[in-house]
Structures are given as structure tokens and as C-alpha cells.
Amino acid sequence: xxxxxxxxxxxxxxxxxxxxxxxxxxxxxxxxxxxxxxxxxxxxxxxxxxxxxxxxxxxxxxxxxxxxxxxxxxxxxxxxxxxxxxxxxxxxxxxxxxxxxxxxxxxxxxxxxxxxxxxxxxxxxxxx
Numbered sequence: 258x259x260x261x262x263x264x265x266x267x268x269x270x271x272x273x274x275x276x277x278x279x280x281x282x283x284x285x286x287x288x289x290x291x292x293x294x295x296x297x298x299x300x301x302x303x304x305x306x307x308x309x310x311x312x313x314x315x316x317x318x319x320x321x322x323x324x325x326x327x328x329x330x331x332x333x334x335x336x337x338x339x340x341x342x343x344x345x346x347x348x349x350x351x352x353x354x355x356x357x358x359x360x361x362x363x364x365x366x367x368x369x370x371x372x373x374x375x376x377x378x379x380x381x382x383x384x385x
Contacts (some may be wrong), residue, residue, distance in 0.1 A: 258282060267296045269293035272370065277319050285323040285353070285381035290315035291373035300371055304341050309349045312377050317353070320381055329381040330340035330359040336376040340365040346375075 261283065263278035271288070272275060278287040292301045292311040295318070301311045318326050335346055343363055350358070352379045359379070 260301055263323045265318050267318035269295045270360060278323055280323055283383045287319050287379040289376045291370055291376045291379040305345055308375050309346055312375055313353045315380055316377060325381050325383050327353050328355050329383055330379045331382045332380040333359045333361045334378050335363045336366045338374050
């Protein structure tokens with residue numbers, strides 16, 4: 258079993274005791290991303306669309322650092338502090354992913370780190 262820590266400066270640095278992602282053989286376990294700008298490490302300003310897009314850009318950067326793309330995601334978990342944004346998540350995801358879409362869960366939560374409104378984590382599978 259080969260294990261590798263994935264890191265990129267194109268996504269926010271970990272704000273706790275975790276790695277951006279860990280690759281085990283052909284599977285990449287991506288840590289949760291919130292709408293932090295990777296350069297400033299501050300939350301993005303703007304509406305919910307800007308926040309969801311930043312999260313997906315962060316995931317995209319980590320996926321690319323691991324040797325994949327968002328389309329390699331097998332399972333995506335979405336955490337929202339307000340489930341009324343579910344439709345907006347679907348619209349924005351359609352811009353970032355090609356069909357067939359990954360398996361997914363959307364979970365309503367009371368709060369997220371740094372008072373983010375959205376967080377996503379994922380599991381990628383990389384082809385040989």
C-alpha cells in the first residue's frame with residue numbers, strides 16, 4: 258500500500274491538524290474545503306454563488322495536485338448551513354463536473370469552520 262500526502266499552494270493551507278489530501282494507492286481522500294482564498298487565507302467576499310465556486314476551485318486545485326480532476330471524484334459530500342442553497346449547488350456543480358456526476362450527499366449542519374456557509378470534501382479515484 259503506497260501512501261502519499263498531497264499538498265498544493267493553489268488551495269488553502271490546512272487550518273488544523275490535517276492534510277489537504279492523502280493518496281492511498283489509486284484513491285485520494287480530500288479534506289473539507291471551505292470558501293477560503295488560498296493566497297489571503299481569508300473567506301471570499303460575495304454571495305453564495307461566489308462561496309460555492311471558491312470551494313469547488315479549492316477542491317479542483319487539490320484534485321489536480323493529486324494527478325486528477327474533479328471528474329475523478331467518486332463521492333462528494335456537501336455541508337450547508339442553509340439547505341435552501343441546494344438548488345444553487347446543483348447549478349454550480351453542473352459547470353464544474355461532466356456527466357456522469359459523482360455520488361453525493363448534501364447535509365444540513367448548524368455551523369462550519371470560520372462560520373462558512375458551505376464545505377465540501379471528496380474521495381477521488383485515479384485510473385492507472
